[in-house]
Amino acid sequence: MHANAKQKVIPLIPPGLKLACSQCNLRELCLPLGLSEGDMGRLDNLIGGGRKLKRGHHLYRAGDPFESIFAVKTGFFKTDVLTEDGRDQVTGFQMAGEILGMDGISTELHTCNAVALEDSEVCLIPFADLEALSSEIRSLQHHLHKVLSREIVRDHGVMMLLGTMRAEERLAAFLLNLSQRFGARGYSPADFNLRMTREEIGSYLGLKLETVSRTFSHFQDEGLISVQQKHIRIMNIPRLKSLLAPADGRIR
Amino acid sequence: MHANAKQKVIPLIPPGLKLACSQCNLRELCLPLGLSEGDMGRLDNLIGGGRKLKRGHHLYRAGDPFESIFAVKTGFFKTDVLTEDGRDQVTGFQMAGEILGMDGISTELHTCNAVALEDSEVCLIPFADLEALSSEIRSLQHHLHKVLSREIVRDHGVMMLLGTMRAEERLAAFLLNLSQRFGARGYSPADFNLRMTREEIGSYLGLKLETVSRTFSHFQDEGLISVQQKHIRIMNIPRLKSLLAPADGRIR
DNA sequence: CGCAGTTTTGATTCATCTCAATTTGTGTGG
DNA sequence: CCACACAAATTGAGATGAATCAAAACTGCG
Numbered sequence: 291m292h293a294n295a296k297q298k299v300i301p302l303i304p305p306g307l308k309l310a311c312s313q314c315n316l317r318e319l320c321l322p323l324g325l326s327e328g329d330m331g332r333l334d335n336l337i338g339g340g341r342k343l344k345r346g347h348h349l350y351r352a353g354d355p356f357e358s359i360f361a362v363k364t365g366f367f368k369t370d371v372l373t374e375d376g377r378d379q380v381t382g383f384q385m386a387g388e389i390l391g392m393d394g395i396s397t398e399l400h401t402c403n404a405v406a407l408e409d410s411e412v413c414l415i416p417f418a419d420l421e422a423l424s425s426e427i428r429s430l431q432h433h434l435h436k437v438l439s440r441e442i443v444r445d446h447g448v449m450m451l452l453g454t455m456r457a458e459e460r461l462a463a464f465l466l467n468l469s470q471r472f473g474a475r476g477y478s479p480a481d482f483n484l485r486m487t488r489e490e491i492g493s494y495l496g497l498k499l500e501t502v503s504r505t506f507s508h509f510q511d512e513g514l515i516s517v518q519q520k521h522i523r524i525m526n527i528p529r530l531k532s533l534l535a536p537a538d539g540r541i542r
Numbered sequence: 543m544h545a546n547a548k549q550k551v552i553p554l555i556p557p558g559l560k561l562a563c564s565q566c567n568l569r570e571l572c573l574p575l576g577l578s579e580g581d582m583g584r585l586d587n588l589i590g591g592g593r594k595l596k597r598g599h600h601l602y603r604a605g606d607p608f609e610s611i612f613a614v615k616t617g618f619f620k621t622d623v624l625t626e627d628g629r630d631q632v633t634g635f636q637m638a639g640e641i642l643g644m645d646g647i648s649t650e651l652h653t654c655n656a657v658a659l660e661d662s663e664v665c666l667i668p669f670a671d672l673e674a675l676s677s678e679i680r681s682l683q684h685h686l687h688k689v690l691s692r693e694i695v696r697d698h699g700v701m702m703l704l705g706t707m708r709a710e711e712r713l714a715a716f717l718l719n720l721s722q723r724f725g726a727r728g729y730s731p732a733d734f735n736l737r738m739t740r741e742e743i744g745s746y747l748g749l750k751l752e753t754v755s756r757t758f759s760h761f762q763d764e765g766l767i768s769v770q771q772k773h774i775r776i777m778n779i780p781r782l783k784s785l786l787a788p789a790d791g792r793i794r
Numbered sequence: 795c796g797c798a799g800t801t802t803t804g805a806t807t808c809a810t811c812t813c814a815a816t817t818t819g820t821g822t823g824g
Numbered sequence: 825c826c827a828c829a830c831a832a833a834t835t836g837a838g839a840t841g842a843a844t845c846a847a848a849a850c851t852g853c854g
Contacts, residue, residue, distance in 0.1 A: 371698050375787040379702040393698065395691035402698065421684060425677040432673060438690040439647035445697035446623050446645065446654065450631040452704035453748035457810070488833065496705035498811055503834055519819070519833070535627040709842065740801065750843055755802055771801075771851070 310334035311413075319387030319474070320361050321415065321430075321437065329427050336423055338414035349390065349404040349412060356394030358414045362386050365410020366485040369393075370493065371402045380494040382444070383407075383468075383486060386475055389437055407485040452496045455534075460495040461505045462533040465515065469524060480527065484520045562586035563665075571639030571726070572613050573667065573682075573689065581679045588675055590666035601642065601656040601664060608646030610666045614638050617662020618737040621645075622745070623654045632746040634696075635659075635720075635738060638727055641689055659737040704748045707786075712747040713757045714785040717767065721776060732779065736772040 311322040312330045322330050340363060343349060349360060352372060367384040381402055384390050394400040395417065424431035451460050473479030484491070488499040488506075495502070506517045514530050516523045524530060563574040564582040574582050592615060595601060601612060604624060619636040633654055636642050646652040647669065676683035703712055725731030736743070740751040740758075747754070758769045766782050768775045776782060 371702055373702065377702060377706045379698075379705045381698045381701055392691055393695050396688045396695050401695050421680070421687065425680065425683055428673070428677065431677055431683075434687075435673065435690070436648045438687070438694070439644055442690070442693050442697060443645050443648050443653050445694060445701065446631075446633050448701055449633055449697065449704060450623055450625065450629060452701060453631045453745065454629040487831090493705065499833080500812085500835085501810060503832095504810095507834070739799090751801080752803085752844085753842060755800095756842095759802070 311337060314363070316361070316363065316387040321389065321433065324429050324433055325427070326429075329430060332423060332427065333430065336416060336419040338416055340411050340413055342411050343406040343409070345406055345408050345410075347406050349406065350394075350400045351403050352400055354394075354400045356391070356398050356400055356417070358416045359389055359391040359394075359420070360404075360412040360414060362388050362390065363411040363413055365412075366407045367404050367410065368407055368486060368490060368494075369402045369404050378493055380486075380490050381448075383494070385471060389441075392438055392441055407490075448494075457495075457497055457501050457505050458508070459534055460497065461491075461502065461509070462530050464491065464495055465522065465524060466527070466530060466534075469527070480524045482522055484522060563589060566615070568613070568615065568639040573641065573685065576681050576685055577679070578681075581682060584675060584679065585682065588668060588671040590668055592663050593666055594663045595658040595661070597658055597660050597662075599658050601658065602646075602652045603655050604652055606646075606652045608643070608650050608652055608669070610668050611641055611643040611646075611672070612656075612664040612666060614640050614642065615663040615665055617664075618659045619656050619662060620659055620738060620742060620746075621654045621656050630745055632738075632742050633700075635746070637723060641693075644690055644693055659742075700746075709747075709749055709753050709757050710760070711786055712749065713743075713754065713761070714782050716743065716747060717774065717776060718779070718782060718786075721779070732776045734774055736774060 310331075311317055311320070311333050312327070314320070314322075317323065317330070322333055325333060338358065341349075341360075343365070349367065362384050364386060367390060368380050369382045369384070369390065370378055370380045372378050384404075390404050390412070391400065393402055420434065424434050451463055455463065468482065468484075469479040472482050486494075488502045491497075492499045492502045497505075506515070509515045509530075510517050514524070514526050516525060562583075563569055563572070563585050564579070566572070566574075569575065569582070574585055577585060590610065593601075593612075595617070601619065614636050616638060619642060620632050621634045621636065621642065622630055622632045624630050636656075642656050642664070643652065645654055672686065676686050703715055707715065720734065720736075721731040724734050738746075740754045743749075744751045744754045749757075758767070761767045761782075762769050766776070766778050768777060
């Protein structure tokens, strides 16, 4: 935000000099975290220029050859897995500063689809180059491992949600997670617009879209949130949080 | 298997010379995959000796400082996440050749518990050393990234299972997954012993133990499997597989 | 041999899904 | 710029799969 003036100028600079990590206001959230000035310059050099996507367009599809991971610069994505028999599971929603595409490393093919849920821009990070550089810069190597591991931990959280929570709890956890991530990016943690449909939320949470809608309405009736289509205002964060701990507090 | 004679000798060698990757019959499943002879020797040097665990004992607990990842040499493990409010989600079952503990990289603390479900032995792989070596050996670095990524892909499979499948489908997928993994290790893919309780299966699959038991019984009535407590014999793999695709084959 | 932990099975309840109708919102072309 | 068509969301009523509560049987360990 405070770097807006600077950012606006960059596109005017000749294409050889692209928008760099070292200038990016997401650097504290994203891959360069913890790098020295000099090392960040080296990272700048391998980042392939940004790529813009219109809402609804695919960043990659399951089966595409894997070459790069992507950092979300602006906008909002979903990733989903689609099986032959027609099952569709949304595996995550990604916002600015988050990394996409790490599932592709294992097989050299992307294993899921990534779709822009609004007009978006990503940085392209050629993975072979990133590996080469990270074998030279230990802090980059370690941070890459942390990013991969964080994704595993995040997935465990989703497994917990899907395996043990009821619809209300899932949706409360979902809203609180979004809230926290918006907050971390300098936006209001209590007032935001959903970028995804009820059906996509439902797919992510293992619920049907009608259940998502009903549960939103129910939260609204309880005074926990206010919902108007995609616009959410969280009225009572503590009480929403309290939904996650079973009322009695006992071990079940 | 063909290396059995050699392996039997190793324990008699003085303790300074520990059982090494280069001699391990799991090397094609485990971390050293794809390494040259010489590089494998360097990996041998950093593997901290094996560690034996009695059934029921913890390899690590959530909150323990993260120092190493572990490769299962023999035996069987579960990992689970436990929340303050008493929720317990089994996040995976690990057998020979599989890697444990990668969730700890992100925070430098283990985020789940790992428990031996039978008497087991693991190799200890100090992670800082592994990072150091992998920055020198590019194929090791790449393989480590693949192992991390494979875990992410596996987790997506579980999310799909928990998010979209009914009890029968979950249990069929679970049995087929075990079957495939036993098969890959030279055991019968159709005849094996479960190491975990119905409750642990249920926790992993997001079901109650009674539902797991009932569904086993139901499969048995259908002639798909035979169950006697922990012993499973899969009578009809194709038909079990067919449970995973909805009967009509339509896209839903 | 007995007891604790595990598994099986039954009866009932309940949360979520399914099916269906209606309302609201959004993008497009006349 | 408005109207129309299509997509998304809401809401209701009823069906259903899995959970819950409960009891009995089995297993294996000490």
